[in-house]
Amino acid sequence: MAANRSATMDAPQSEQAARDALRKIKVKPSFADDQGGILLSKNGYGNKVDGVPTVGMYLEPLCPGCALVSRTLDPTIMSMLDAGQINLDLHFMTFQDYKSSDEYSTRAFNAAVTIVQRDPNPDHLLGYLMNIYREDFQPGELGEYRSVTDDQLKQQALNAGVDSATADAAFDGQYRxxxxxxxxxxxxxxxxxxxxxxxxxxxxxxxxxxxRRWQMDGNDLKGSFLTAIGLDENQVGDPAVTPKN
Known part of the structure; x- marks a missing residue:
């Protein structure tokens, strides 16, 4: 889904100005870098495993293609993470708020950032993301959008293992x-x-x-991803095997 509009009415018009504006935001997740990424690995947030690839993922809650990537790749990615075979650099995009009637994207990913900030176990964050991208949960866009309540989103966090205090903070309506x-x-x-x-x-x-941007192969998403990483499928999750790329 193309980002055919800026997220804010007075958005900076140059890349450098936008990066400078991002750096100046005072309330931000402590693990975020100056490009808006949040790094995680088997060692937790902000701790990189040396000598293995870093996979960057730019995701939007309403994006159908993001859901396809999640459903296809997330189990493999989680196995690689747990084995120390990759680092993951997550970028939470919310530019499709206009395709919902109630700022769904902001609500869903403000919660994700809150989980990062308050819950030290990245598996809980990844579980929440997998849950909201499930085919029986992700809402449609524009005319097909049906409102999703904070309580419904909160339940997906709880189902992923997020504790109740963190889930309450993630959906307290403050959108920090x-x-x-x-x-x-x-x-x-x-x-x-x-x-x-x-x-x-x-x-x-x-x-x-x-x-480097990975050109996805929609006909074989998982296979092409493993090729790009440099692993055979039977090597996924084996901590003794380091990806070739």
């Missing part, structure tokens, strides 16, 4: 990270290295491997 999320949107959509070949704008899902 809204400004940071929108600034991250404004910056990310101006980064040409993330654009698909032949395109003049950013779209989700976008996946990078060691900061």
């Amino acid at each position: 990270y809204r400004t940071w999320l929108k600034a991250a949107d404004d910056y990310t959509i101006l980064r040409p290295e993330l654009y698909a070949p032949g395109k003049n704008g950013f779209s989700t899902p976008t996946v990078t491997i060691n900061d």
